[in-house]
Structure formats: C-alpha cells, structure tokens
Amino acid sequence: MPEVETRRRRFINFLLGTSLGATLIAIIYPIIKFLVPPRVAESAASSVVAGKVSELPPNSGKIFKFGSRPGILIRTPTGEFRAFSAICTHLQCTVQYRPDLRQIWCACHNGHYDLNGRNIAGPPPRPLEKYVVNIRGDEIIVSRG
Amino acid sequence: MNTNRLQHYRSWRGRRSQAKLAVILMFVFSLISIWSFSDGLTASGGSDPGVLSPTDPALVLARPSEPMTPAVEKQSGEKAKKDTCVQCHREMGDELAAPVTAMQHDIHYQRGLSCADCHGGDPTEEDMDRAMDPRRGFVGRPTPQDIPRFCGKCHSNAEFMKKYNPRLRVDQEAEYYTSIHGKRLVQGDRKVATCISCHGYHGIRAVSDPQAPVYPTNVARTCGRCHANAGYMRSYSIPHDQLEKWQASVHAEALLKKNDLSAPTCNDCHGNHGAVPPGVTSVANVCGACHTRQAELFRKSPHKPAFDEMGLGECLVCHGNHEIHHPSDEMLGVGDQATCVACHSEGEPAYQAAQTMRQMIDQMVRELNQAEALVDRAARAGMEVSRAKFELNDAHDKLINARVVIHTFSVDELQKVVTPGIDTAKKAHRMGVEALNELQFRRKGLAASLVVIFLAVIGLYLKIRQIERPGA
Amino acid sequence: MEAITKHGWLTWLNDRLGLDPLIELAREKEVPIHRHTIWYYFGGMTLFLFIVQVTTGALLLLYYRPSAETAFESVQFIMTEVSFGWLVRSIHSWSANLMIAMLFVHMFSVYLLKAYRPPRELTWVTGVLLFFIVLAFGFSGYLLPWNKLAFFATKVGTEIAGVVPVIGHFLLRFLRGGDEVTGGTLTRFFGFHVAILPALATFILTVHVWLVQRHGMSVPPSVERQTQNVKTMKFFPNFLLRDAMGWLIALGALAALAALFPWELGEKADPFAPAPAGIKPEWYFLFMFQTLRLLPSHILFIEGEVLGVLVFGLGAVFWLLVPFLDKESIRGQRERVFTFIGVVILLYIAAMTIVGYLS
Numbered sequence: 001m002p003e004v005e006t007r008r009r010r011f012i013n014f015l016l017g018t019s020l021g022a023t024l025i026a027i028i029y030p031i032i033k034f035l036v037p038p039r040v041a042e043s044a045a046s047s048v049v050a051g052k053v054s055e056l057p058p059n060s061g062k063i064f065k066f067g068s069r070p071g072i073l074i075r076t077p078t079g080e081f082r083a084f085s086a087i088c089t090h091l092q093c094t095v096q097y098r099p100d101l102r103q104i105w106c107a108c109h110n111g112h113y114d115l116n117g118r119n120i121a122g123p124p125p126r127p128l129e130k131y132v133v134n135i136r137g138d139e140i141i142v143s144r145g
Numbered sequence: 146m147n148t149n150r151l152q153h154y155r156s157w158r159g160r161r162s163q164a165k166l167a168v169i170l171m172f173v174f175s176l177i178s179i180w181s182f183s184d185g186l187t188a189s190g191g192s193d194p195g196v197l198s199p200t201d202p203a204l205v206l207a208r209p210s211e212p213m214t215p216a217v218e219k220q221s222g223e224k225a226k227k228d229t230c231v232q233c234h235r236e237m238g239d240e241l242a243a244p245v246t247a248m249q250h251d252i253h254y255q256r257g258l259s260c261a262d263c264h265g266g267d268p269t270e271e272d273m274d275r276a277m278d279p280r281r282g283f284v285g286r287p288t289p290q291d292i293p294r295f296c297g298k299c300h301s302n303a304e305f306m307k308k309y310n311p312r313l314r315v316d317q318e319a320e321y322y323t324s325i326h327g328k329r330l331v332q333g334d335r336k337v338a339t340c341i342s343c344h345g346y347h348g349i350r351a352v353s354d355p356q357a358p359v360y361p362t363n364v365a366r367t368c369g370r371c372h373a374n375a376g377y378m379r380s381y382s383i384p385h386d387q388l389e390k391w392q393a394s395v396h397a398e399a400l401l402k403k404n405d406l407s408a409p410t411c412n413d414c415h416g417n418h419g420a421v422p423p424g425v426t427s428v429a430n431v432c433g434a435c436h437t438r439q440a441e442l443f444r445k446s447p448h449k450p451a452f453d454e455m456g457l458g459e460c461l462v463c464h465g466n467h468e469i470h471h472p473s474d475e476m477l478g479v480g481d482q483a484t485c486v487a488c489h490s491e492g493e494p495a496y497q498a499a500q501t502m503r504q505m506i507d508q509m510v511r512e513l514n515q516a517e518a519l520v521d522r523a524a525r526a527g528m529e530v531s532r533a534k535f536e537l538n539d540a541h542d543k544l545i546n547a548r549v550v551i552h553t554f555s556v557d558e559l560q561k562v563v564t565p566g567i568d569t570a571k572k573a574h575r576m577g578v579e580a581l582n583e584l585q586f587r588r589k590g591l592a593a594s595l596v597v598i599f600l601a602v603i604g605l606y607l608k609i610r611q612i613e614r615p616g617a
Numbered sequence: 618m619e620a621i622t623k624h625g626w627l628t629w630l631n632d633r634l635g636l637d638p639l640i641e642l643a644r645e646k647e648v649p650i651h652r653h654t655i656w657y658y659f660g661g662m663t664l665f666l667f668i669v670q671v672t673t674g675a676l677l678l679l680y681y682r683p684s685a686e687t688a689f690e691s692v693q694f695i696m697t698e699v700s701f702g703w704l705v706r707s708i709h710s711w712s713a714n715l716m717i718a719m720l721f722v723h724m725f726s727v728y729l730l731k732a733y734r735p736p737r738e739l740t741w742v743t744g745v746l747l748f749f750i751v752l753a754f755g756f757s758g759y760l761l762p763w764n765k766l767a768f769f770a771t772k773v774g775t776e777i778a779g780v781v782p783v784i785g786h787f788l789l790r791f792l793r794g795g796d797e798v799t800g801g802t803l804t805r806f807f808g809f810h811v812a813i814l815p816a817l818a819t820f821i822l823t824v825h826v827w828l829v830q831r832h833g834m835s836v837p838p839s840v841e842r843q844t845q846n847v848k849t850m851k852f853f854p855n856f857l858l859r860d861a862m863g864w865l866i867a868l869g870a871l872a873a874l875a876a877l878f879p880w881e882l883g884e885k886a887d888p889f890a891p892a893p894a895g896i897k898p899e900w901y902f903l904f905m906f907q908t909l910r911l912l913p914s915h916i917l918f919i920e921g922e923v924l925g926v927l928v929f930g931l932g933a934v935f936w937l938l939v940p941f942l943d944k945e946s947i948r949g950q951r952e953r954v955f956t957f958i959g960v961v962i963l964l965y966i967a968a969m970t971i972v973g974y975l976s
Contacts, residue, residue: 009611012611016607018600019597019600019603023868024595025599026594026597026598030700030704030705033701034676034679034700034702034704034705035676038698038702040698054863065535067531068531068535068538069535088537090407093542094539094542096188101513107438108639109407109436110434110436110438125405125407359900590876591872591876594869594872595872598866598868598872599869601867602862605859605861605862609858609862612858613850
C-alpha cells in the first residue's frame with residue numbers, strides 16, 4: 001500500500017512538474033519571440049520608402065505600396081519628387097504617369113491630373129490625395145501629411 | 146384706342162379686382178413672414194444656448210426667401226422704377242403675369258436684363274399702347290421660326306456677349322442651323338425643337354444650374370419630352386425608344402444613380418445645338434473621348450479597315466448605341482451572347498482566336514476570384530492581409546487592362562498582359578494561404594497551450610487531494 | 618522548516634535575507650472554510666490579472682509610440698509585424714476587462730460579507746482606492762490605440778468631468794492637457810497609464826496585500842454567529858494551490874479569448890470627423906454614462922448632469938468611508954441597512970448597464 005502511495009505521489013509530482021514547466025514555456029516562448037526585433041523596424045502605415053532617387057530619372061513615375069493601397073511617386077521634368085494616392089477619384093482605377101503628356105493619367109476613362117494632383121480633364125471629380133515626400137540619402141520616404 | 150385694344154383693356158380691368166386680392170394676400174403673407182422671422186430673432190436674442198443663434202444655418206434656411214432683386218434695380222433705380230412691363234403684367238395676374246413670376250429665376254433677369262431687352266418696346270412709357278408700339282421696336286411673341294434669330298440677336302453677338310462672360314460661345318445659332326432641327330425649321334416644320342424647347346423661356350436657368358432642363362442629369366428627360374413621345378414623333382421616321390434604352394444603359398446608371406456628371410447623356414454623342422445622329426465614322430471619336438485606349442487599340446486592329454469597308458460604326462457593332470450595358474466577358478468568344486460569332490463562324494482562324502481569348506480572360510478571372518475569396522477568408526478571421534490586398538488590387542487593375550487589350554483582337558497581345566495578371570493573382574493567393582496557415586498555427590498553438598494548462602490544473606487538483614487526504 | 622532547510626541554497630538565502638518571519642507567516646496563515654470561502658479567491662484572481670497586465674503592458678511599451686501621428690500605426694504594427702504582438706495586445710485588452718470584472722466581484726463580496734469591520738477598515742479603504750485607480754487605468758488605456766471610438770469616448774468622458782461644479786473646467790483641462798482632446802491628451806494619458814497610475818497602484822497594492830496578510834481573512838458575521846469553531850485550511854500550500862488552479866484557468870481563458878476573438882483595432886481617430894453614432898464607453902463606465910443620459914435636463918434648480926456627477930462623487934466618498942459609517946457592524950450587531958444599500962447599488966449598476974447596452 002505505501003508503495004502504491006509513493007508511486008501515486010511520484011506520478012502526481014511528475015504530472016505537475018512537466019505540465020507547469022510546459023505552461024511556463026508556453027508563456028515564455030511568445031514573450032521571447034515578441035522581444036526579437038521584427039523584420040521592419042518601424043510601422044509602415046504612416047510612412048514608407050517609396051523608391052530610390054537613382055531609379056527615378058526626371059519626367060518619370062512609379063507605383064508604390066502604401067498600406068494596402070497604391071501610391072504614385074513622380075519625378076517632375078524639373079527633377080522634383082512628388083507623391084499622391086494612385087487611386088483615381090472617378091472609379092478607383094490605378095493612375096499612371098504619362099511622360100509624353102507630363103501628366104498623371106488614368107487609363108480607364110481618360111482622366112488627367114496635373115503634377116499637383118489636380119483633376120484637369122476627363123471624368124475625375126476630385127484631385128488626388130497628396131503625400132509628403134522626404135529624401136534620406138538615396139531613399140525617397142513618403143508619408144501622409 | 147382701337148376695338149382690339151379696348152377689349153384687352155376691359156378684360157384687364159376685370160382682372161384688377163383679382164389682382165388687388167392677390168396684392169393684399171401677398172402683403173399679408175409678407176407681414177406674417179416678417180413677424181415670424183423677427184420672432185425667431187427675439188428668441189435667439191436670449192441667453193439660452195439651446196436656441197439657434199441668428200447665424201445658425203438652420204435658421205438662415207428657415208428664413209422666408211426674399212424675392213430676387215434684379216441687379217439692374219440695385220444699380221440704377223431709375224430704370225427699374227420705369228419698368229412698366231413688369232408693373233402692369235404683375236398686376237394683371239394669370240397668364241399675363243406668369244412671365245413676371247417665372248422671370249425671378251431667369252439668368253437674364255438676374256444679370257440685369259428685363260422684358261424690353263428681348264421683346265423691345267419702351268418700358269419707361271406709362272401708356273400701354275406707346276410702350277408696346279412696334280415702331281419702338283416691340284416684337285411681342287416670336288414665332289418658332291423667329292426664335293433662333295430672336296435669341297441670336299444677343300447670343301450670336303460676340304461683342305455683346307463678351308460683356309457678360311468672355312468665355313461664352315457665340316456659335317449656337319449657326320450650329321443650330323446645321324442640325325436636323327434647324328434644317329427642318331427652315332423648311333417650315335414648326336414641331337422641331339428651337340432654343341426655348343430645351344432652355345425654356347422667361348424662367349431660363351444657367352446651364353450650370355442643377356434645376357435647368359439642360360443640366361446633365363436633366364438632358365435626357367428634356368430631349369425625351371419630344372423624342373420619347375410616340376404620338377409626337379409619329380410623323381417622323383425615327384424610333385422613340387431611345388430614352389428608355391438609354392435609361393437602361395451603364396451610362397445612365399453612372400449619371401443618374403451615381404451622379405457622375407462625366408457620364409454621357411444625349412448631347413455628349415449627338416451634340417446639342419447641332420444635334421444630328423453621329424455618322425458612322427464619328428462614333429468612335431465620341432466614345433474615344435473617354436474610352437481612349439480602347440479607341441486607340443481598335444484603330445490599329447484588323448477590325449478597323451474591315452468595318453470601314455462594310456460601313457459599320459466601329460464601337461456600336463458590338464456595344465450597341467443607346468442601350469450600352471456594362472460589358473461582360475460573355476461578349477467575347479463563341480458563346481450565345483458572344484458578339485464575335487455575328488461575323489465569324491466555326492473553322493475560321495478568327496473564330497479560334499475568339500475562343501482562345503475568352504479562355505485566357507476566364508482563367509484570369511478564375512484565378513483572381515479564388516485569390517480574393519481566400520484573402521477575404523483570412524481577413525474575416527482577423528488576419529493582417531494588407532499586402533495581399535495590395536496585390537489583389539494590382540491583379541484587378543491588370544484584369545481591367547486585359548479587358549481593354551481585347552480591342553487589339555490579337556491573341557499575342559492579350560497573352561502579354563494576361564500572363565503577368567495571372568502571376569499577380571497567384572501571388573495574392575499565396576499570401577492568402579500563408580495568412581491562413583498562420584491562423585492554423587495560432588489555433589494549434591492555442592490548443593497545445595490549453596492542453597498543457599488543463600493538465601497542470603488536473604495536476605494541481607490531484608496534488609490538493611493528495612495533501613488533504615486524512616492521514617497524509 | 619526542516620523540509621525547507623534541507624535545500625542548501627535556501628539556507629544560504631535565508632541567512633542573508635532573513636526570510637524566517639515570512640516563512641513563519643506563510644506557515645501560520647490559515648484560511649477559514651465555510652460556505653462563503655469561494656469569495657476569498659477573487660482578490661487573488663484580480664492580483665493575478667494585474668500581474669498579467671503589468672507584464673503585457675511592459676512588453677507593449679517596447680513598440681508603442683505615444684503620439685497622435687504614430688499611436689494607431691504603432692499598435693497596428695504590433696498587431697501585424699511583431700511576432701506574437703497580436704497575442705500580447707489582445708491579452709492586455711482582455712485581461713484588463715477580466716480584471717475589472719473580478720475586481721467588481723471581489724469588492725462587492727467583501728462589502729456584502731462585511732469584511733470591512735474592524736480591524737480591516739484600512740484594507741477596505743486601500744481596496745476602494747485601488748478600484749478607482751483601476752478605473753483610471755481603464756479610462757486612460759482605452760485612448761492609447763488612438764482609434765475613432767476611443768477618441769470620442771474620451772471626448773465624452775472628459776466632458777463629463779468638466780461638469781463638476783467649481784473645479785470642472787480645471788479638471789477638464791487637467792485631463793485633456795488643453796481645451797480639446799488632441800495628441801497632447803494622448804501623450805498625457807500615456808503618462809498617467811504607464812507611470813503615475815502604476816506608481817500609485819504599486820504603493821497602495823503593497824499596503825493592501827500586507828494588511829490582508831496581517832489581519833488574515835475575515836469570517837462573515839453570519840458564519841460567525843452560526844458556528845463557534847470555524848474550520849480552517851492552511852494558506853500554504855492548500856489555499857495557494859487552489860488559487861493557482863484558478864489562475865491557470867484564467868490564463869487559459871485569456872489565451873483562448875485572445876486567439877479566437879482578437880481585440881479589434883478599429884479605424885484611426887480623426888478629430889475632424891463627425892462623431893460616430895451610438896458612442897458608448899467601456900462596459901464598466903456604462904452605468905454612470907447611462908444614468909447621466911437618462912437624467913432630465915433640470916432637477917429643481919440644478920442641471921441634471923451636474924446633479925448626477927455630484928451624486929456619483931458623493932457615492933464614491935460614501936463607498937470609501939463605509940467601514941466608519943456602518944456603526945452596527947462595528948459594534949458587532951446584526952446590520953441590514955448597509956446590506957440593503959449594497960444590494961440596491963448592485964442591482965442599479967446591473968440594470969443601468971443592461972439598459973445602456975440595449976439602448
């Protein structure tokens with residue numbers, strides 16, 4: 001009988017020890033993972049690296065990801081950088097830069113915006129939302145104003 | 146005073162009592178409105194913040210609207226005082242007063258013009274006969290035949306119009322005579338539209354006024370007043386179902402439901418003053434104003450010379466004219482609703498091409514839908530899918546582009562845009578799968594830790610029983 | 618003692634730290650067993666959830682950025698980019714709510730079982746102070762994600778503070794850090810939430826727990842009257858093991874809630890946007906909010922809202938001073954009025970909360 005008792009006690013201690021140990025691991029593991037620095041060092045929703053100065057010659061543009069939506073970064077013929085939301089205010093198509101017209105253009109219904117994002121021809125009812133552009137070294141950083 | 150005039154005068158006197166009553170009523174009404182307005186003012190003069198202040202928009206809106214004061218009255222009170230046309234006609238009531246009432250909203254009146262500026266005569270003259278003396282330039286009511294010239298007196302006069310708005314065009318009259326309406330009018334048809342049929346008279350509003358019959362959202366109804374009237378159109382050889390058809394179109398939906406003022410209504414294709422059915426060659430120009438890329442690609446396509454040769458009107462061969470529906474993928478290929486099979490039959494290479502192009506678009510749509518459904522599922526489960534959504538957006542753009550590129554009618558060209566589109570959709574799909582895997586990982590992690598915690602609770606329970614067992 | 622001193626390292630520590638009095642306290646402390654013993658666990662449960670809050674809160678501090686421009690984005694960043702960030706943040710939110718719920722249960726059980734009788738008056742007073750601090754934690758923490766709902770809830774909440782007679786305007790400006798809810802308010806609330814309130818809470822909590830250890834568990838008068846010799850169990854290990862069981866269950870529940878119902882982030886606050894319809898505070902403030910909403914605009918010559926705020930203020934003072942007002946219980950007599958008051962308050966809070974949710 002005492003032997004059964006001892007075995008029982010050992011079993012309970014074993015069960016308690018391992019399960020509490022495992023619980024502790026289940027608590028510590030997420031904490032350690034949380035402490036490990038994430039892939040990107042800071043939140044990208046308010047500002048984002050939209051491109052590199054070297055990849056954008058004057059009179060050209062490119063689409064970049066801003067949150068879950070597209071933005072358009074353009075370099076004007078005079079070499080200035082500007083950024084806007086790339087979503088056309090007419091029917092939400094993605095706009096593009098037209099070097100030949102020196103305008104931002106929406107292919108869907110021939111909407112034109114000037115280089116300040118103002119709707120100047122075609123169906124778009126409103127200007128494009130404008131973003132703030134900063135340059136850090138070779139990186140072009142776009143942020144919401 | 147000749148007999149005609151006398152009768153006129155008598156009937157005018159007979160109406161005087163009615164006019165007096167109207168004046169008295171108007172006076173009483175304005176007293177009431179002034180009183181109720183000042184009442185509001187006194188109430189808001191108190192310190193109770195719960196009551197609207199005089200500048201509050203709610204109060205301003207509630208204020209009874211004052212009658213429009215013409216600019217001319219403000220500028221030169223002399224002339225206004227002497228506007229005997231307005232004075233007499235207002236007093237006469239009924240249809241003789243109607244022009245005066247309607248005039249309040251008239252753009253001409255608001256810009257300082259009055260009756261005599263169009264109808265001639267002398268508004269400073271108290272005596273009716275002398276005021277409305279044809280020798281003093283009085284024209285009275287113009288006949289339909291005279292109307293274009295009646296309006297054109299000013300509107301075709303660049304020198305004159307410049308004073309009001311240098312950007313206004315002055316070619317409407319000339320253009321009108323090139324229209325079917327204008328041509329038939331010259332031939333003596335009095336049923337056709339003239340200026341006033343569309344713009345109205347006496348209460349003529351600016352084109353930019355949303356209440357104007359020629360404001361974009363009202364144009365179709367205005368044209369339809371005649372063109373959708375079967376009885377009225379009976380003597381002409383054209384159909385009268387255009388309005389109905391247009392109202393079922395994607396353009397009417399955009400204009401009337403979404404209030405997208407850029408969507409085309411009658412005049413955008415037919416012109417307004419020069420209204421004619423657009424010729425076969427000009428249709429594509431009209432559509433191409435907004436649908437540029439489609440027009441551009443079409444013009445380079447093999448269909449362009451073929452259609453020209455057959456005298457077919459480019460876009461409308463497939464898309465129709467008034468009843469243009471939102472294009473569907475069904476229009477492509479060799480199915481029941483496909484437009485390609487109207488000309489191409491089995492065995493032709495073009496038939497084969499149509500089939501292939503449809504398969505390509507279908508595959509793209511399938512990939513996109515699958516990816517969308519997957520990403521949505523992940524999003525609903527609370528996962529972060531902004532990257533996948535971005536890719537989906539991109540894939541969607543590429544699908545729109547592919548549907549445009551169909552207008553090249555070239556399998557090779559289409560392939561160039563379909564392949565990257567499918568790749569993008571697949572990328573979004575992969576991201577969706579990853580997000581769902583992450584979700585599974587979370588659930589499994591939760592399950593594992595719950596099992597461990599459960600075991601620990603059991604262990605604790607057994608331990609408590611063990612140490613509390615009597616004799617332990 | 619023998620069992621402990623068997624381990625060499627404990628002896629070593631004991632020699633240096635002098636743990637004997639603590640060990641003695643743990644050995645001697647006993648917990649009465651009767652039909653109300655269950656209520657003894659809620660204090661420990663609240664404490665456990667508080668520790669969870671401190672731990673997850675400290676972790677969140679590593680990535681959170683307290684300014685109007687970055688707060689929302691940084692919380693979004695924690696939820697999406699940081700590994701297990703979603704878990705830590707969701708647990709922090711869920712645990713906060715569970716803690717307040719447990720605190721309500723703990724406080725009302727202590728009240729109704731008259732555990733505030735001498736010599737435990739200060740235990741009650743420190744407990745009520747902790748309750749107020751926890752509410753302040755909840756109020757300040759709610760704003761920190763800087764989302765739309767939080768923004769407007771804070772606006773309304775601080776407006777209510779502005780209604781307080783005489784000092785109202787000062788109070789409103791003190792809370793908002795200006796006349797309006799701005800990024801300044803956010804930074805201020807952040808300071809309250811992670812520095813000032815924790816400092817106060819730590820101090821008062823230490824006193825509270827020490828007092829609980831010093832006086833032991835109170836046996837309710839009803840039990841005392843019925844049984845002469847109340848059975849007891851040892852605090853260590855019997856009671857503590859039971860406590861630990863509860864804590865583990867709470868931990869499991871938190872993990873499940875966080876994994877299956879992640880705390881939503883909502884939309885970023887826009888101070889210029891119109892207030893969304895149906896703004897409601899967190900559930901633990903709802904009964905007060907609902908009361909103020911139901912009050913008529915004027916009661917006699919006082920504004921209804923002012924009266925409401927005054928009554929709640931007086932109620933808080935009353936609640937704090939209960940041990941000194943309940944004379945019968947002090948003398949050890951049977952007392953019904955305060956029990957009645959407690960039940961009425963409890964029913965009132967429950968009813969108003971339900972009405973608040975339904976309306």
